[in-house]
Amino acid sequence: xxxxxxxxxxxxxxxxxxxxxxxxxxxxxxxxxxxxxxxxxxxxxxxxxxxxxxxxxxxxxxxxxxxxxxxxxxxxxxxxxxxxxxxxxxxxxxxxxxxxxxxxxxxxxxxxxxxxxxxxxxxxxxx
Numbered sequence: 001x002x003x004x005x006x007x008x009x010x011x012x013x014x015x016x017x018x019x020x021x022x023x024x025x026x027x028x029x030x031x032x033x034x035x036x037x038x039x040x041x042x043x044x045x046x047x048x049x050x051x052x053x054x055x056x057x058x059x060x061x062x063x064x065x066x067x068x069x070x071x072x073x074x075x076x077x078x079x080x081x082x083x084x085x086x087x088x089x090x091x092x093x094x095x096x097x098x099x100x101x102x103x104x105x106x107x108x109x110x111x112x113x114x115x116x117x118x119x120x121x122x123x124x125x126x127x
Contacts, residue, residue: 001033001068003049005059005075012080013049013059020073021048022066031068039067046089047075057082060089 003020005013021030023043047059064077083089 001031001071001073003073003075005047005061005077005080007080008078012082013075015049016052017073018050018052018054020075022046022061022075024066031073033071035068037069039065042066042075042077047080058086058089059083 001017001020003013003015003017004011019030019032021028023029023045024040025043026040029040042061042064044061044063047061048056049059050056060081060083061075061077062079064075066076067074081089
């Protein structure tokens with residue numbers, strides 16, 4: 001199977017794999033080459049895949065969508081981090097996702113300020 005993990009700004013993974021494991025709202029699952037085609041949402045957590053030489057690789061992923069069609073598995077998520085081992089991956093996720101959450105909070109605060117200014121402008125305009 002060919003696994004591609006797509007982020008909004010780049011392709012994180014494009015490899016031939018033996019199997020892919022992830023979690024959906026219905027629980028965890030594993031895809032093998034002869035698995036039926038499917039489309040499912042995936043939950044934030046770990047996505048594991050085994051490459052052709054037998055090495056298992058883990059990614060921490062945000063929520064997204066997984067599509068398996070014939071020999072292709074496409075995973076589209078907003079955020080993903082690749083780690084050497086699970087402990088390193090956990091730390092990388094905390095660091096990376098914390099930075100992004102902080103940026104999102106700042107963006108929300110800026111947007112709230114703009115909304116307040118716009119409402120104030122319309123109130124002043126109506127007086």
